Amino acid sequence: MTSKRLYYIDNLRIFLISLVVLHHLAITYGAPGGWYYNEAEAGLPEIIPLSMFVASNQAFFMGMFFFISAFFLVPSLQRKGTGRFVSDRLIRLGIPTVLFFFILNPLTNFIANHYIRKQEPGLLEHIFSGRTFGFGPMWFVEALLIFTAFYLLIRMTPLKIRIPFPGTKKILSAALLIGMAQFIIRIWLPVGWSWSFTNFQFPFFVQYIVLFAIGTIAWQNNWLEHFNRKMGIQWFLFAQALIFIGFPAVFLGGKAISSGLDPFMGGLTYQSFSYALWEQLVGFSLIMGLLGIFKDRFNAQPKFARHLSESAYGVFVFHAPLIVALSAVFLPLSIPPYLKFLVLAPLALLLTFLTAWLVKQLPVFKKIF
Numbered sequence: 001m002t003s004k005r006l007y008y009i010d011n012l013r014i015f016l017i018s019l020v021v022l023h024h025l026a027i028t029y030g031a032p033g034g035w036y037y038n039e040a041e042a043g044l045p046e047i048i049p050l051s052m053f054v055a056s057n058q059a060f061f062m063g064m065f066f067f068i069s070a071f072f073l074v075p076s077l078q079r080k081g082t083g084r085f086v087s088d089r090l091i092r093l094g095i096p097t098v099l100f101f102f103i104l105n106p107l108t109n110f111i112a113n114h115y116i117r118k119q120e121p122g123l124l125e126h127i128f129s130g131r132t133f134g135f136g137p138m139w140f141v142e143a144l145l146i147f148t149a150f151y152l153l154i155r156m157t158p159l160k161i162r163i164p165f166p167g168t169k170k171i172l173s174a175a176l177l178i179g180m181a182q183f184i185i186r187i188w189l190p191v192g193w194s195w196s197f198t199n200f201q202f203p204f205f206v207q208y209i210v211l212f213a214i215g216t217i218a219w220q221n222n223w224l225e226h227f228n229r230k231m232g233i234q235w236f237l238f239a240q241a242l243i244f245i246g247f248p249a250v251f252l253g254g255k256a257i258s259s260g261l262d263p264f265m266g267g268l269t270y271q272s273f274s275y276a277l278w279e280q281l282v283g284f285s286l287i288m289g290l291l292g293i294f295k296d297r298f299n300a301q302p303k304f305a306r307h308l309s310e311s312a313y314g315v316f317v318f319h320a321p322l323i324v325a326l327s328a329v330f331l332p333l334s335i336p337p338y339l340k341f342l343v344l345a346p347l348a349l350l351l352t353f354l355t356a357w358l359v360k361q362l363p364v365f366k367k368i369f
Contacts, residue, residue: 065140
């Protein structure tokens with residue numbers, strides 16, 4: 001694999017972390033999903049585009065983060081050696097996770113409870129009571145540490161995986177198999193279920209595990225060299241057809257308006273089965289499409305974009321309290337929630353990236369973030 005910097009991957013990180021911020025902001029203002037603060041539940045017709053947005057995001061963006069993280073794990077380990085690699089990982093992943101668990105998660109809950117819900121407990125009570133400790137969105141980093149530990153154990157074996165770049169049929173087959181596996185899990189653990197301490201949402205984890213594994217295989221077999229403009233556009237257009245035609249077909253055909261979303265979230269229902277398959281087809285199509293398009297069109301990085309990509313990890317760590325604080329500031333703004341989402345979206349991105357960049361300027365945090 002070439003050692004040349006892949007600027008399109010850096011730019012993809014900017015795009016993906018921006019989606020994370022907007023995803024949680026959309027849930028705040030009406031989209032289905034769980035978050036620290038939900039100001040309103042959207043009705044018809046605005047619930048349709050909001051649901052399409054968060055469902056499409058959920059189908060691919062965290063899985064793609066696992067793929068990218070695993071892809072660069074292999075050369076980092078080869079370059080640093082096991083000892084230094086583990087030390088650096090514990091610093092870069094472990095310290096922010098501890099910081100969020102003990103400080104930022106209580107702070108986020110305090111902002112929501114005190115400034116939005118007007119409850120009395122103060123910040124110190126939130127921190128020292130222990131009741132608001134939690135991983136929140138840092139479940140991703142927590143999982144990444146665990147996946148990395150398993151990879152280090154597997155790496156001790158002489159196993160070398162040589163697999164040629166898969167064709168369309170194999171990619172679609174993999175997506176359908178993962179969809180069926182996640183459907184089976186959701187019979188007992190529906191979408192929205194999470195393991196309370198870790199915040200792991202097992203109804204999505206089959207995709208995460210597979211894409212992490214694929215990321216390590218992709219590096220070893222030089223798969224990214226096979227992506228091109230034509231492939232990217234074809235997969236991306238297929239994804240758009242699945243989103244704008246397939247999503248209404250799945251949810252309207254599954255009687256979502258009359259029966260609600262619960263049958264789609266889990267259980268032994270045809271709605272849950274169709275949603276699980278749709279989700280993985282969309283997810284894999286978007287990943288393939290974005291890799292091809294970004295490689296062709298966004299494989300360069302001016303100084304401003306470099307600052308954004310370097311701040312992406314900090315955005316992930318700090319975005320939760322910042323989004324909730326932004327919601328608290330604009331609580332008096334009396335406009336429909338979906339319009340508030342559109343108004344606050346650019347402010348949320350500006351606030352989170354600027355904060356992450358400022359934190360990175362502090363010498364004590366420069367190596368971590």
